[in-house]
Amino acid sequence: MPKLIQYLFLSAFIFTYSSVLAQQLPDNDSDYVDKLCENRFNYTTNSNFRTNLDQTLGILPTTNSGYGFFNSSSGRSPDTANAIALCRGDTERIACGDCLNRSIVRLRQECPNQRDAAVYYDNCMVKYSNESVLGKTEITNFITHNSTNYATDGSRFHQDVLKLFGNLTAEASNGGVLKYATGTVTGPNGTVTYGLMQCTPDLSNQQCTNCLNDAVGQLAKCCYGKTGARVLLPLCNLRYEANRFYNDVAVLPPRPPPSSMVGTGGKSNNLTRIVTSIVMTTAACLIIGVTIWNLAILRKKKLVEASLESKITDISILEFLEYSLDTVLAATNNFSEDNKIGQGGFGSVYKGELEDGRLIAVKRLSRDSGQGEQQFKNEVLLVAKLHHRNLVGLLGFCIEEKERLLIYDYLPNSSLDKFLFDPTKRALLDWDTRYNIIEGVARGLLYLHEDSRLRIIHRDLKVSNVLLDDDMNAKITDFGMARLCKPDETQGNTGRVVGT
Numbered sequence: 001m002p003k004l005i006q007y008l009f010l011s012a013f014i015f016t017y018s019s020v021l022a023q024q025l026p027d028n029d030s031d032y033v034d035k036l037c038e039n040r041f042n043y044t045t046n047s048n049f050r051t052n053l054d055q056t057l058g059i060l061p062t063t064n065s066g067y068g069f070f071n072s073s074s075g076r077s078p079d080t081a082n083a084i085a086l087c088r089g090d091t092e093r094i095a096c097g098d099c100l101n102r103s104i105v106r107l108r109q110e111c112p113n114q115r116d117a118a119v120y121y122d123n124c125m126v127k128y129s130n131e132s133v134l135g136k137t138e139i140t141n142f143i144t145h146n147s148t149n150y151a152t153d154g155s156r157f158h159q160d161v162l163k164l165f166g167n168l169t170a171e172a173s174n175g176g177v178l179k180y181a182t183g184t185v186t187g188p189n190g191t192v193t194y195g196l197m198q199c200t201p202d203l204s205n206q207q208c209t210n211c212l213n214d215a216v217g218q219l220a221k222c223c224y225g226k227t228g229a230r231v232l233l234p235l236c237n238l239r240y241e242a243n244r245f246y247n248d249v250a251v252l253p254p255r256p257p258p259s260s261m262v263g264t265g266g267k268s269n270n271l272t273r274i275v276t277s278i279v280m281t282t283a284a285c286l287i288i289g290v291t292i293w294n295l296a297i298l299r300k301k302k303l304v305e306a307s308l309e310s311k312i313t314d315i316s317i318l319e320f321l322e323y324s325l326d327t328v329l330a331a332t333n334n335f336s337e338d339n340k341i342g343q344g345g346f347g348s349v350y351k352g353e354l355e356d357g358r359l360i361a362v363k364r365l366s367r368d369s370g371q372g373e374q375q376f377k378n379e380v381l382l383v384a385k386l387h388h389r390n391l392v393g394l395l396g397f398c399i400e401e402k403e404r405l406l407i408y409d410y411l412p413n414s415s416l417d418k419f420l421f422d423p424t425k426r427a428l429l430d431w432d433t434r435y436n437i438i439e440g441v442a443r444g445l446l447y448l449h450e451d452s453r454l455r456i457i458h459r460d461l462k463v464s465n466v467l468l469d470d471d472m473n474a475k476i477t478d479f480g481m482a483r484l485c486k487p488d489e490t491q492g493n494t495g496r497v498v499g500t
């Protein structure tokens with residue numbers, strides 16, 4: 001049990017660590033890129049618009065949506081001042097705020113009397129207008145920049161760049177709240193080109209795709225064969241360079257203040273937020289951990305008896321759960337390498353599609369379970385009867401020839417480690433999602449330990465055994481394996497059986 005507490009502490013640590021790291025010293029103004037002052041309509045010093053603009057730009061930096069996107073608005077039409085700001089997806093929170101502050105100062109200097117204006121920095125952009133800005137995708141004006149150097153084979157290079165941006169467009173558009181993607185393309189002589197695309201999060205996937213397509217469409221005109229370029233639109237932008245100009249570190253969205261504190265200190269400073277976030281997360285994990293531990297001690301004695309308790313009579317359910325080897329072979333394309341999606345301590349995992357179109361994950365046990373056929377079936381039946389929203393459902397099994405297969409629901413989002421340790425995907429785990437995952441894991445464990453008929457100790461709980469469904473709910477997998485495989489097995493990937 002102390003392992004579990006260690007685990008929860010470790011998660012609390014990982015979950016808060018990145019937010020502590022997300023601090024950086026402010027830069028100077030050398031990352032300024034360009035401005036776009038729309039000269040059609042000007043305002044005067046004593047106008048209503050001026051007052052509204054001062055106000056809206058004043059509050060803009062405090063409106064972070066959590067993903068480096070800001071929007072604010074004040075005043076009535078025709079003098080409404082609408083403003084948005086967007087930080088590049090890899091910009092840390094402090095650097096983002098600093099970039100915004102400098103942008104706003106620079107914007108007032110560069111465009112002193114325009115009713116519609118924007119400035120662009122490497123790490124952020126700010127735009128205001130008396131027209132609405134949010135969701136307005138038709139392009140009126142934009143900025144392009146190109147490097148001085150030409151690629152040796154311009155036409156080939158251009159094709160590569162278009163291919164890269166084709167991929168990045170899809171990735172950024174489907175990026176959820178953070179519509180941001182980076183990637184590389186390698187030319188025929190081994191030169192690497194680095195690309196980046198981003199949309200504001202208020203755009204729908206389709207709007208983002210359209211906006212980025214418009215941006216890509218400009219490349220042929222502005223920047224054909226150039227080794228680096230930018231196309232800057234109000235709601236999306238792209239950039240590519242011959243050097244790696246972006247960072248891996250993704251923004252960790254700030255944790256929203258706990259609801260009980262909202263009334264008193266809406267504008268608490270960053271340090272307070274970070275400290276609060278550490279304390280709250282740790283406390284929450286501690287409480288969950290201690291609770292589970294206490295409950296577990298209470299029940300510990302019953303554990304041994306419980307595992308012996310059940311006798312299975314329900315043969316019809318067993319038949320229902322049993323899949324023929326032919327079915328599984330057809331679904332997984334004869335366990336082809338292409339279908340392999342993982343390798344775990346107990347064997348390989350393959351993705352498969354049943355005839356009715358349902359997606360399954362098939363675990364092919366690598367070792368003889370050391371059990372007779374009937375005993376294996378009985379254990380499968382017991383595990384299959386465990387149902388909880390935070391457990392991966394066991395759909396069935398197959399035992400034919402030497403094969404022992406377990407068939408599960410397929411979860412397209414894969415496992416937690418794929419998110420936690422991927423710099424881009426990590427940003428999708430906002431605080432609500434993280435809490436939901438932690439809570440889901442705890443609930444799943446509580447069910448296994450306390451509320452199910454079986455009382456199963458997982459013995460191999462780790463982030464790769466926490467799968468995520470479409471709504472990013474945690475689902476524990478590989479539970480009950482000790483019952484289905486030889487308990488004292490010490491196979492390579494699992495190592496010491498209680499190691500994690």
Ligand SMILES: *[C@@H]1O[C@H](CO)[C@@H](O)[C@H](O)[C@H]1NC(C)=O
Nearest residue numbers: 026027028029030031032122
């Ligand atoms: C601004 O920062 C850049 C590096 O970020 C540095 O090269 C440049 O010298 C700095 N300029 C000033 C005026 O501090």
Ligand SMILES: *[C@@H]1O[C@H](CO)[C@@H](O)[C@H](O)[C@H]1NC(C)=O
Nearest residue numbers: 039040041042043112113114
């Ligand atoms: C707005 O002001 C700019 C200079 O700040 C000037 O160039 C432009 O002609 C003005 N536009 C109108 C419509 O007066």
Ligand SMILES: *[C@@H]1O[C@H](CO)[C@@H](O)[C@H](O)[C@H]1NC(C)=O
Nearest residue numbers: 041077078079115130131132
């Ligand atoms: C923005 O300002 C211009 C010039 O004053 C005006 O013609 C236009 O109607 C305004 N737009 C809105 C949406 O109020």
Ligand SMILES: *[C@@H]1O[C@H](CO)[C@@H](O)[C@H](O)[C@H]1NC(C)=O
Nearest residue numbers: 026061094095096097098101
């Ligand atoms: C941005 O400006 C505001 C108001 O002047 C200030 O409170 C804040 O600390 C600044 N943020 C950064 C990162 O410099």
Ligand SMILES: *[C@@H]1O[C@H](CO)[C@@H](O)[C@H](O)[C@H]1NC(C)=O
Nearest residue numbers: 150151152153157187189191
């Ligand atoms: C490789 O190709 C790039 C782009 O076409 C060009 O800029 C560079 O000079 C080439 N390098 C060599 C070593 O040929």
Ligand SMILES: *[C@@H]1O[C@H](CO)[C@@H](O)[C@H](O)[C@H]1NC(C)=O
Nearest residue numbers: 160163164167183184185186
């Ligand atoms: C684009 O995506 C396809 C499929 O994922 C991949 O095969 C290709 O290498 C990618 N191209 C670039 C330039 O990233």
Ligand SMILES: *[C@@H]1O[C@H](CO)[C@@H](O)[C@H](O)[C@H]1NC(C)=O
Nearest residue numbers: 065069071072073134201202
């Ligand atoms: C813009 O700001 C308003 C509140 O001022 C907020 O309700 C809205 O969700 C924001 N829109 C986006 C896309 O962040």
Ligand SMILES: *[C@@H]1O[C@H](CO)[C@@H](O)[C@H](O)[C@H]1NC(C)=O
Nearest residue numbers: 144145146147221222223224
């Ligand atoms: C590339 O940028 C330069 C200025 O940096 C500009 O003069 C030139 O017109 C641009 N090239 C194209 C094709 O737009």
